[in-house]
Amino acid sequence: MRKWDPIFWGATCIFVSAIVLFAVTQNQLWLFLLTGSYLLRPTLASLGVARRLVDERQMSIQYRSGNIAFTVVIITCIIFAVVLAMKGDSGWEFFGMVVALGIAARAFSNVILIGNYRESATRIILAVGALMALFASFHLGEGFSVGSLAEMVPGLAVVGIGFLAKRYPRSIGIVVFVTTAALSFVILRKGFTVGQITTALLVSVPLASAGVGLISGDRGETVPRQKETSP
Amino acid sequence: MKTHLRRFRFERGELSQQQLAEMVSVSRQTIVSIERGDYSPSVRLALLLSEKLGTTVEQLFILEEKDHA
Numbered sequence: 477m478r479k480w481d482p483i484f485w486g487a488t489c490i491f492v493s494a495i496v497l498f499a500v501t502q503n504q505l506w507l508f509l510l511t512g513s514y515l516l517r518p519t520l521a522s523l524g525v526a527r528r529l530v531d532e533r534q535m536s537i538q539y540r541s542g543n544i545a546f547t548v549v550i551i552t553c554i555i556f557a558v559v560l561a562m563k564g565d566s567g568w569e570f571f572g573m574v575v576a577l578g579i580a581a582r583a584f585s586n587v588i589l590i591g592n593y594r595e596s597a598t599r600i601i602l603a604v605g606a607l608m609a610l611f612a613s614f615h616l617g618e619g620f621s622v623g624s625l626a627e628m629v630p631g632l633a634v635v636g637i638g639f640l641a642k643r644y645p646r647s648i649g650i651v652v653f654v655t656t657a658a659l660s661f662v663i664l665r666k667g668f669t670v671g672q673i674t675t676a677l678l679v680s681v682p683l684a685s686a687g688v689g690l691i692s693g694d695r696g697e698t699v700p701r702q703k704e705t706s707p
Numbered sequence: 708m709k710t711h712l713r714r715f716r717f718e719r720g721e722l723s724q725q726q727l728a729e730m731v732s733v734s735r736q737t738i739v740s741i742e743r744g745d746y747s748p749s750v751r752l753a754l755l756l757s758e759k760l761g762t763t764v765e766q767l768f769i770l771e772e773k774d775h776a
Contacts, residue, residue, distance in 0.1 A: 533737040
């Protein structure tokens with residue numbers, strides 16, 4: 477059923493703009509704008525901007541198909557990253573950033589929408605740590621050495637912090653802030669290049685947010701927080 | 708979940724799926740899916756449907772044995 481609502485006209489404008497810009501400039505990159513017209517309605521509905529304009533069953537279908545599409549994109553990026561890394565092409569780092577950005581965006585959305593800040597924070601820390609260790613492990617392909625193995629240690633340490641966060645949320649929240657500052661320093665010490673700054677942001681922003689989540693506690697928490705106990 | 712939506716729709720002046728869909732601001736496909744048992748509506752939509760059809764949610768939707776699992 478065609479809906480003649482503002483979103484339809486917005487999507488039509490984007491579609492026509494893409495075609496006109498492509499026709500005028502002969503640059504195929506403008507055709508990427510077409511995805512905007514396709515994704516406009518589900519994106520606005522997901523953001524809560526246009527809930528009234530989207531049927532609840534359609535929204536449910538959009539969520540499910542969106543999750544499948546997300547998984548496909550992430551797996552594809554990982555496959556491309558692994559293939560490029562095996563060829564020794566540093567372009568794999570770009571796909572690594574896309575994966576990290578996707579996971580981080582999903583984790584952030586969970587934090588905001590669920591309001592279960594501590595649980596989400598723990599997951600973010602575990603995910604960031606696992607990804608750091610995973611990307612560091614790619615260097616093992618260049619030859620096994622103590623140095624390359626040592627590059628995995630920060631990632632594994634972050635994973636360890638993630639597990640401890642379940643038991644000592646507030647204390648670990650402070651540790652996460654200190655760790656974030658240390659990791660950002662280590663990453664940026666290698667140079668203020670676009671790659672290094674992006675990497676620092678991809679690591680520090682999710683971790684800092686997780687730290688805030690651990691310290692602030694869950695939304696709607698009505699029972700008094702129990703005092704942290706020692707093991 | 709079993710539904711008597713179709714029966715109530717006909718009892719309420721032979722309402723078409725499209726008419727009922729417009730009354731509760733959803734698509735016709737959503738009404739079709741509910742009637743076929745493919746989609747369980749939200750509490751809000753269930754209340755709206757029962758209100759428009761002049762009945763209660765309990766009469767409109769009935770839990771089946773498998774739903775208790």
